[in-house]
Amino acid sequence: MQKRRHNPNLAKIHRNYTVEEVSSLYAVYKGTVRAWIKAGLPVLNDKRPMLILGSDLAAFHKARKTKNKQTCKPGEMYCVKCHAPKEPDGNMVDYETVTEKIGNLVAICPDCYSTMNRRVSLAKLDQVRGKMNITLPLPLQHIVESNRPSVNSDLNRSMAT
Structure with a gap:
């Protein structure tokens, strides 16, 4: 079972909580x-x-949240299944565009063969690259450059006139 992350900002820092109030605040059992x-x-x-101080409750959850955080070095991606940063299998990575400035790096984990993802800015791609061979997508062709134009176009009719 996967552990849930609890939002440390739910606890009001100037308030005291009982065990029952904390359990209802975070939707967990009293145990x-x-x-x-x-x-x-x-x-x-x-x-x-x-009684639990709200400031102690918020600090407890912030500490637990940062304790398990692992940053990826250049050339590494985080595998969710293995719970660790790893170099991709064969150092082969695909870049998938999300917006014109941001994209996802997609690769395969060398140990469990599951998909690994890493969000990266196109401007910072060289900082993240490391040993990875990143395949960028080809630019889209214009319809006039295509060998087979779209079925719904009047390209042939407009060229004939």
Whole structure:
């Protein structure tokens, strides 16, 4: 089962929460909140009801979010299935255009053979490249340059006149 990331901004930093309030705030079970307490989420005291400072709750989730973050070096892409940055299989990568300035690098993981993706700006492509052989898409042809024009065009009629 995949772990859910919890938004640290949901907790109000000037408020105290009970275990029940935290569980409803993050839509998790009370046992999950108690597991967070055992994992290091500070409480005000051990008396019932246990109170958790909103600032501590937000800091706890921010720390958990940044702890697992892994940045990719040049020539690496992140494999979601393996949970690690890796060099693509054969260093072969395709660039797929999203907008005129941004695109996705698509490659295959050398270990699990699943698809890896990395969003990159076209201007920063050389910084990310490393050893990767990136295949850029060919520019689209104009209809007049095509050997077979579109079926719905009046190209032949306009050339005859």
